[in-house]
Amino acid sequence: MTGRGVGTGGAAGDTAQSPVTVTHHRVGYADTDQMGRAHHARYLVWCEVGRTEYMRSRGRSYRSIEADGILLPVARVEIDFRAPLGYDGRVRVETRVLRFRSRMITFSHGMTVAEGTGEGLLAAVARTTVVATDRDGRARTLPDSLREALLTDPRDSA
Amino acid sequence: MTGRGVGTGGAAGDTAQSPVTVTHHRVGYADTDQMGRAHHARYLVWCEVGRTEYMRSRGRSYRSIEADGILLPVARVEIDFRAPLGYDGRVRVETRVLRFRSRMITFSHGMTVAEGTGEGLLAAVARTTVVATDRDGRARTLPDSLREALLTDPRDSA
Amino acid sequence: MTGRGVGTGGAAGDTAQSPVTVTHHRVGYADTDQMGRAHHARYLVWCEVGRTEYMRSRGRSYRSIEADGILLPVARVEIDFRAPLGYDGRVRVETRVLRFRSRMITFSHGMTVAEGTGEGLLAAVARTTVVATDRDGRARTLPDSLREALLTDPRDSA
Amino acid sequence: MTGRGVGTGGAAGDTAQSPVTVTHHRVGYADTDQMGRAHHARYLVWCEVGRTEYMRSRGRSYRSIEADGILLPVARVEIDFRAPLGYDGRVRVETRVLRFRSRMITFSHGMTVAEGTGEGLLAAVARTTVVATDRDGRARTLPDSLREALLTDPRDSA
DSSP states (O other): EEEEEEOOOOSBOOOOOEEEEEEEOOGGGGBOOTSSBBOHHHHHHHHHHHHHHHHTTTTTHHHHHHHTBBBOOOOEEEEOOSSBTTTTTTTEEEEEEEEEEESSSEEEEEEEOSSSTTTOEEEEEEEEEEBBBBBBBOOOOOOHHHHHHHHSSSGGGO | OOOEEOOOOTTTTBSSEEEEEEEEOOOOOOGOOOSSSSSHHHHHHHHHHHHHHHHHEEEETTHHHTTTTTTTTTTEEEEEEOOOOTTTTTEEEEEEEEOEEEEEEEEEEEEEEETTTTTOOEEEEEEEEEBBOOOSOOOOOOOOOHHHHHHHHGGGGG | OOOEEEEESSSBOOOOOOEEEEEEEOOOOOGGOSSSSHHHHHHHHHHHHHHHHHHHHHTHHHHHHHHHTOOOEEEEEEEEEOOOTTTOEEEEEEEEEEEEESSEEEEEEEEEEEEEETTTTEEEEEEEEEOOTTTOBOOOOOOOOHHHHHHGGGGGGG | OEEEEOOOOOOOTTTSEEEEEEEEOOOOOGOOTOOOOBBBBHHHHHHHHHHHHHHHHTOOOOOHHHHTTTTTTTTEEEEOOOOOBTTTEEEEEEEEEEOOOOSSSEEEEEEEEEESSTTTTTEEEEEEEEBBBBBSSOOOOHHHHHHHHHHHGGGGGG
């Protein structure tokens, strides 16, 4: 579920390197629309699962982050759809951290066809940004411990 | 949006007569699946909107009921699908109260094709039951004032 | 993913015994509503995945059944919600065939908390019925080969 | 439902001026997540309804465009979320055409709080791009008649 990826870093605050978390989804009937492909809004949910599993893989479940009083609502989403994902196909989502700033985290998500015809084909690329707030919606600063946890590949500590 | 309907009452606690609230929905692309019709799970959301607007029409928005500390989670759902609803079609939902007990309310929902080919055709019938709980999930008794509000057609008071 | 279950059979056409397929889902943020639990409409999607994986486990993917010209739209749904499923919880869905008639199949679905507090607790029970039609919505008879495939546990043939 | 808006035009192919279509949505329970606000993926569906109603308002329903053999799958989505939309709130969506090229159309969507506290507050801005394909996914050129229909405010012809 976890590997090493190369970010697009350079500017201060960008992550030169981030671990990668891989998640998979099967395109179910409920995910399709009458074009017979996964509806585009569904990809946002796959990105969300990618972020959640990315955090869990680093030992900081989003549930525990919320329990600590930090919410991470989505502030921005950008998706390019490249190839359709048909019914019953499987999609592989690679999630990594692209930028970690004091009050926001930007994730990148690469989605590829994971099975059958077109395996390996790029289906979509996305960037999603979450911002840190408290329960009342006021901006919060992300703790250093979270930064460290999210940017460290647990395999490095072996 | 509001009319008078006849329930199926008889047993104690059943409502011999309940007002009716009518809501409409357009079947959007996101609602369809690859059969080119509204996905069956979507009907539950239309029933939910029906219950919400039923309460609002009686002067008791669900939001205000929750603000008073009463939650109404869904305890049971039963739907019979009779005729498919195609993309871009319109559905008309008639919601009424079928039973009002001390701790639960059962709604009935009749869904018909509202436009175009097949207008008036029965698309689905549903019954949904909500139970009263507090924020911690403990059973609550529904206040008499709510019973009175939900079973009174505001046009009667004119 | 596959085990043996005991049906509720008796009447002709009922399945005295059906294999069981087990699927799991994590309750994501998109699945929750403001009560902080999985929204009730989401359970229908889990049942749908259960039916799909049940068929796949028996060697007849729903995709291949559709390719043979048989569609299986949902005709009836019945769900009892017993215990809420909180955010980030895992649910285990046991799907079996309850009845296999010439033109319809009824599945039963038992959903339990799969992890953490309340593990093993019954979250919901459902019955879903699909009917066989052709692409134009006309009733079709289900082929015997499908009946045989769906009611045979592949482990029996070992 | 229809007004006049000012685009951001300039470059060839950009629309100096596009009509505007306004749609409204009530944030239902199914739209919320456990933060008690509309889930971010839901906004994409509101944009989709915006595009659909924009086309219908210009006399070219998307259904009729599909019937003519032109599909308009979503190729790109960009959304900035500015202010949360709470349960039972109403959102107003202003949709206009930002760019009309030979094979793609970019829409802009401005979403504002439509009722109650914060009325008029900007909730989100989005750009969505659809591309023209045939049923087999091959690129198509958009007919001039469609361009003319979509960029003409019907009130102008009065």
